[in-house]
Amino acid sequence: MSVPSAGPSRKAVRWIPAVAVPIAIAVGVVVVPMQANAAVDLPDLTPKQLLEFAAASDVTTLSGTIEQTSELGLPDLSALKGDLAAPSTGGAGSAGAGLDDLLSLITTDHTAKVYVDGSNARLQVLDRLAERDVYASASGAWIYDSSAQAATHVVLPPDADLDALATAMQGEADAAKARLEAELGAALPTPEAMLDQALARLGDSTDVSVGTDSRVAGRDAYELVLEPGDPDTLVGEVSIAIDGENGVPLAASVTARGASEPAFSVAFTDIGYTAPDASVFAFTPPEGTDVTEQVIPVPTVAELEQWQAEGATGAATDHPAPPVTVHGEGWSAVVELEPAAAQGAPTGGAGAEASAMLDAITQPVAGGRLLSTSLVNVLFTDDGRVFAGAVSADRLAAAASER
Amino acid sequence: MSSSEGERGPEGLETSSSATRPAVSSATRSADGPGPQAARPSKLGGILSLLASELRTLFRRRRTWAMLGALALIPILIAVAIRIAGDSPSGRGPAFLDRITQNGLFVGVTAIIVAIPLFLPLTIGVVAGDSIAGEASHGTLRYLLIAPAGRIRLLVVKYLAAAAFCAAATLTVVVVGTLIGWALFPIGPVTLLSGTEVSVGEGLLRFLMIAAYVTVSLLGLSAIGLFLSTLTTVPVGSMAATAIVAVVAQILGALPQLEWLHPWLFTRYWLDFADLLREPPVWDSFADNAVLQAGYIVVFGLLAAARFVTKDVLS
Structure with missing residues (x-):
């Protein structure tokens, strides 16, 4: 110039x-x-008042953006995912694709939009250059995956009479309540009293407190903090942000013991409580989409009564025992899966790839292989059992050697 | 640079002073208000006429048309290959590739995805990197400055021309892609990522919005190229440097270890244009991208201005 x-x-x-x-x-x-x-300063509440406040929330319409981030300390699996996805697209093994989806859900960050009005809901997961959608309404739900161009229609059977079922269940519940009250000789506790009891029980294992107020998604929010008192668990703190105006949970995060950043967090980045436009919920599968119909079995009232009769006489005990065992309780509980259940997922041609991937993300330990993250450890024992829990690897090994 | 004037010998010294003196007087005049010359009634008019001549020069160059032609080849190659070889299995290759046989309109979007990582930055690098350094290497920079135009104004005009090329390059890919898709494949209602269908007209509108998004995405890189171009008189150097910056930024963006850096990379939202193909369209990434690119334009524009007004123009 x-x-x-x-x-x-x-x-x-x-x-x-x-x-x-x-x-x-x-x-x-x-x-x-x-x-x-x-700048945020909301009127002070005790943890109990805050829980009641959240429970009394009557928000039925909202739309917003959710962000999920995870820092579980797992290796980056994108390369492996590529290997896995390639054969599964040939149509050979859907198990590989399912495992792939699951891994990407846990290990990568996501942004999603949520729309809810009184009777419809939609979750829109914004992937790069792709999208996954769940459209739910009273008549059923559509699950759409844009990269696979596949849609799944989940419906209730046409003859399902939900109203009658609900009435029957309500009648059952009332009868059970009356029986209980007769046995106790007193009225059942109010929800408030039950909350007290729950907090007291929680207080033994967990320190519940109200943290600092903050701004979440542009709203003033309370923070409810749960700190496990159990020294065996890897979980250091669970924090939940609750909208200071209407009690809607806005964010939740889990921090590992000793870590400063959350290992896993889900939070609204923006939220509005006006009803979204009805067109948001409209979905008809576009041309060229693979459509799968899935009917969820719903028992009729007669079937329900029959089950109850069987249950009363103890005739229904021939059901196979669930292949899941829980060792310990509270924060340091360890879940054990029997071989049959553990091997159920990867089948057929994808099994070899899945096990190759397991080898890549796990490390060998005495008696099996260990998948270690900052929050959760999973032990695959050599005899096919799987132990998982928010505890140290040593605790898993101890649980495995109990038998 | 000023200390090197003495070492440049008599010729360099002479050209330097003769090139700078008119620039001084023009700046003084423009600061006082409209100059006495009737041909330059206002600052804005001056910029516009300079921009018009700059655009004429840019779009008359054979090189510009060669680059646009090369970009147009991308959708043509994709469409012809799929026409000959048939449908690709779902999930392989770039996104939307498997939709082309169902709907030819997707050729343009697929071509944009292919062009964004390398081809578009390369051509932007050539235009933006050449903007100042090219004039300097041709020895025409001092004549531009002799003409009554301030250095800042020249910089602004050069930048606007580069931005116009960004728009032309992106539109070339999208429009040629749509046309070749229309010619070779059946077309119909456009299936959006959300699984809803919109009419051909709205689909085309959305593709135009994608072109606008990608143009905005490239503005930050253009500013970087302009700055690099003021650093040197060797145009090839600044062109290559600009293209390399784009590639390096994308590599850094792919490294999870550098996650703290990712929000600051100008390539961060480059592939998020697909948000415009959702229903309802998600505008967050468009806004975030625009803010990010504006930040790059301000920072590198100021760097370029600081460099250019303090630079001794020797050629």
Whole structure:
């Protein structure tokens, strides 16, 4: 613009905006959110009042954006996923694809939109260059995957009479309540009393407190903090943010013991409580989509009564015992899967790839292989059992050697 | 640079002073208000006429048309290959590739996905990296500055021309892709990512919005190219550097270890244009992308301006 041959100091002056503006941007990005957070101050509540407040929430319509992040300390599985996805697209093994989906759900970050009105709901997972959708309404649910161009229609059987079923169940519940009250000789506790009891029971193993108020998704929010007192668990803290105005949970995060950042968190980044447009919930599978129909079996009232009769006489004991055993309780519980259940998922051609992937993400330990994350450990024993829990590997090994 | 004036010999010294003096006077005049010349009634008019001549120069160059032609080849190759070889299995290759045989309109979007990582940045690098350095290497920069146009104004015009090329390049890919898809495949209602169908008209509108999104995505890179171009008089150097910056940014964006850096990379939202293909369209990434690119334009624009006004123009 003007004298380029000016002295060095004039030249330096001309660089000032070029240096100052990036600094201003950086400061703005860092400082502004901090100030926004500092300003929040909601009326103080005890943990019990906060839980009641959340339970009394009557919000039925909302739309918002959810972000899920996880820092579980797992290796990056994108390369493995590629290997897995390739054969499964040939139509050979859907198990590989399922495992692949599951892994991507746990290990990668997601953004999703949520729409809810009184009777419809939609979850829209925004993948890069793809999308997965769940459209749920009274008449059933559609699950759509854009990259696979596949849709699954989940419906109730046409002859299902939900109203009659609900009435029957309600009648059953009332009768059971009357029986219980007769036995106890007193009225059953109110929901408030039950909350007290639950908090008291929780208090033995968990320290429940109200944390600092903050801003979540542009709303002033309470923070409910659960800290396990159990020294065996890997979970350090569970934190839930609750909208200070209407009690809607806005965010939840789990932090591993000793970690400063959450290992797993789900949070609204923006939310509104007006009813979304009805067109948001409309879905008909487009042309060229693989449509799978799935009917969920619903018992009729007669069947329900028959089951109850069987249950009363003890005739229904020939059901196979669930192949799941739980060792311990509370935060340090360990879940054991029997070989049959554990091997149920990967079948056929995808089995070899799945086990190859297991080898890649697990490390050998005495008596099996261990999948270790900051929050959860999973032990695959050599005899095919699987032990999982939010506990250290040693505790898993101890549970495995109990038998 | 100023200390090197003495070492440049008599010729360099002479050209330097003769090139800079008119620039000084023009800046003084424009600061005082409209100059005495009737041909330059206002600052804005000056910029517009300079921009018009710059655009004429840019779009008359054979190189510009060669690059646009190469970009147009991408959708043509994709469409012809699929026409000859048949449908690709679902899930292989770039996104939307498996939809082309159902609906030819997807050729443009598929071509954009193929072009974004390398081909588009490469052509932007050539235009933006050449903007100042090219004039300097041709020895025409000082004549541009002799003409009554301030250095900042020249920089703005050069940048706007590069931005116009971004739009032209993106539109070339989308429009040629749509046309070749229309010619070779059946077309029909466009299936969005959410599984809803919209009419051909709205589908085309959405593809145009994608072109706008991608154009905005490339503006930050253009600013970087402009800055790099003021650093050197060797245009090939700044062109290559710009293209390399784009590739390096994408590599950094793929490394999970550098997650803290990712929100600051100008390539961060490059592939998020598919948000416009959702129902309802998600505008978050469009807005975030625009803010990010504006930040790059401000920072690198100021760097380029600081560099260019303090630079000794020797050629």
